[in-house]
Structure formats: structure tokens, C-alpha cells
Amino acid sequence: MTAKRLWLLDVLRGAALVNMLAYHALYDWVYVFGHTGGWYDIWSPGCHLWQQYICWSFILLSGYSFTLARRPLKNGLLVAGCAAILTVVTVGFLPEESIWFGVLHLNAAAVLLSCLVAPLLQRCPAGWGLAVCALLFLLTNQVPEGYLGFEGVRLCPLPTAWYRPNLFWLGLPDLTRFSSADYFPLIPWLFLFWCGLFLARLWRPRQGLAPRGLRPLAFVGRHTLLVYMLHQPVLYGGLWLWHAVC
Template identity: 90%
Template sequence: MTEKRLWLLDVLRGAALLNMLAYHALYDWVYVFGHTGGWYDIWSPGCHVWQQYICWSFILLSGYSFTLARRPLKNGLLVAGCAVVLTVVTAGFLPSESIWFGVLHLNAAAVLLSCLLRPLLEKCPAGAGLAACAVLFALTNQVQEGYLGFESLRLCPLPAAWYHTNLFWLGLPDLTKFSSADYFPLIPWLFLFWCGLFLARLWRPRAGRAPAALRPLACVGRHTLLVYMLHQPVIYGALWLWHTVC
């Protein structure tokens, strides 16, 4: 089976997962258990770039992988179920870190929407689709903050009335009453997912076995959902034990 896989995708997923594990371990250590962060500050430019690399790589690779899935609808429903479990667990056991529409919710919604819109997406030329989605992602990058623009570049404000109904799943949250420890609304992130989908039609790496040095990373990348679901309980449990014993 490994001879038929696109091993580079597995390696890239594995690298993103390891970065996520390190990032979340530091987050829990500093912001959940209250230890001094030193250089780790989620508001610093360096940590922001690190966090965005993890997010971008996961979502792009998810969109790319959609084109390779034999049963995308089943995959989308499985991820949706995992997202519901994540919300129930975080809201029930760690309310301050509740996740209402995180990356799993986004991934499930993006997969299910892409299944529904697949005939239209397949009719769109890959190059034009990639360019359009990249532009839309950049323009709507800060919609949840109330304006069009990318990062700190503010092009124009959006009507405040759009946010009163708190359509947080879409990207129009009422920030006076909505918060989520992990937040990835459809706008802008669906466009990045579709960037990966269109990219897959333009470029396909060679299939085969990963080089020996990269096989552990590829193995991790082949079990993305399992690692994602288990990583926070394992990290939190290990840090709680360390904090309690030491």
C-alpha cells in the first residue's frame, strides 16, 4: 500500500502535526497551567507566523487530499462526528478552552460542501480556480475581525449589522458574546481548502515509498485524524502529571 501513496503529502502532514504538537504543548504549559512563557507569546510575530504555518499547511493539504479520497462523503461525516465530540468534551471539561468551530469543524464542512459542489468545482479551470480562491482568501482573511484585508492590511470595514446574528460558523461572529479557543470559520478558510483542491489538479508528486529517513514522519502523517484527536488529552495529561508531581 505504501508504494502507491504520495509519500511527500504524508511527510508534509507529519511535519505539520509535529509542529502542532509542539505549539499546543507550549500553549498548555503557558496559558492553561500558568507557567512563564519566555519567548513563547501567542501575540508575538514569531509565534503568529508559526501558528499560521501549521494552519495553512493543514488546510491546504486537506483540500489537496480531498481529490485523492475514495469516499470523501464518509470521511467528511467521520470528521464532523469527531468535531462534535471535541466541542462536547472541551465545553464540558474545560469551558475556558471551548472549541465551537475549530479546524476539525472547518475540515468537515469544507469536505461536505465540496462533495455537494463537486460538479461545479470540476468544471472550473484549475489555474483560474486556484488564482480566484487565493485572491478571495487574501481579501477575506480578516472578515471575522470586521474588515476586508490580509493580516494587518485593512482595505475597508464591513457593516456592523452583518455580525449581529452571530453567524460564527460563516465568519461573521458577534465578538461581544462569541469566543472559541480554536476558530476557523468557512470564510476565509474554505477558499484556502479549495486552493489545495485546485492545486491537486495542476501538480501531483510521485507515488512510492518515502526515503528511509522520512518514513517515521510519513507514518505520523498517515494517521492525521487519530493523532489530532488524541494529542491534546495526552499532552494535557502529561503536563498535569508533571505539574502535580513536580
């Protein structure tokens, strides 16, 4: 079966996972266990760029992988179940790090929505679909912060009345009463997911085995959900044990 896989996608997913493990290990070290971070500061431009690379690559590759799934509906329901477990565990055991609509919630919602509107997405020309979704992602990137624009570029503010119902899952949170340690609402991130979906119709890498030096990354990339679900308990448990012993 590995000979039939698109090994480049597995390697890219594996690279994103390794980056995520390193980023979250440092986050736990600094912000959960209270050590000084030195250069690691989540508000610094360098760390922000690193974090954005991780989430952009995951979401884009998830959209691409949607087109390869034999049972996308089943996959979406499985990820939705894992997302619900993540919320229950964080709310119950780490309330200060509660996750209400993180990247797993987004992935599940994007897959299920894409299953629902698959006929419409198929009718869309791939090139136009990619261009329009990329533009929408850029324009709505800061909708959860209250304005249209990308990063620091503010095009126009949005009505505050839109945010009072606290539709955080959509991308319209009431920031006076909503917080989430990991937050990826449908707007703007669904558009990036669909960028990956349309990109898959325009470009496909070769099938086969990954080069020998990249096979560890490809192996990790083939088990993204399992690694994602286990990485924080393992990281947190390891750091807690290290502090308890040392």
C-alpha cells in the same frame, strides 16, 4: 499500500502535526498551567507566523487530499463526528478553552460542501480556480475581525449589522458574545481548502515509499485524525501528571 501513496504529502502532513504538537504543548505549559513563556507569546509576530504555517499547511493539504479520497462523504461525516466530540468535551471539561468551530469543524464542513458542489468545481479550470480562490482568501482573511484585508492590511470595514446574528460558522461572529479557543470559519478558510483542491489538479508528486529518514514523519502524516484527536488529552494529561508528581 504505502508504495502507492504520495509520500511527500504524508511527510508534509507529518511535519505540520509535529509543529502542532510542539505549539500546543507550549500553549498548555504557558496558558493552561500558568508558567512563564519566555519567547513563547501567542501575540508575538514569530509565534503568530508559526501558528499560521501550521493551520495554512493543514487546510491546504486537506483540500489537496480531498481529490484523493475514495469516500469523501464518509470521511467528512467522520470528521464532523470527531468535531462534535471535541466541542462536547471542551465545553464540558475545559469551558474556558471551549471550541465551537475549530479546524476539525472547518475540515468537515469544507469536505461536505465540496462533495455538494463537486460538479461545479470540476467544471472550473484548475488554474483560474486556484488564482480566484487564492485572491478571495487574501481579501477575506480578516472578515471575522470586521473588515476586508489580509493580516494588518485593512482595505475597508464591513457593516456591523452583518455580525449581529452571530453567524460564527460562516465567519461573521458577534465578538461581544462569541469566543472559541480554536476558530476557523468558512470565510476565509474554505477558499484556502479549495486552493489545495485546485492545486491537486495541476501538480502531483510521485508515488512510492518515503526516503528512510522521512518515514517516521510519513507514518505520522498517514494518521492525522487519530493524532489530532489524541494529542491534547495526552499533552494535558502528561503535564497534569508531571505537576501532580513534581
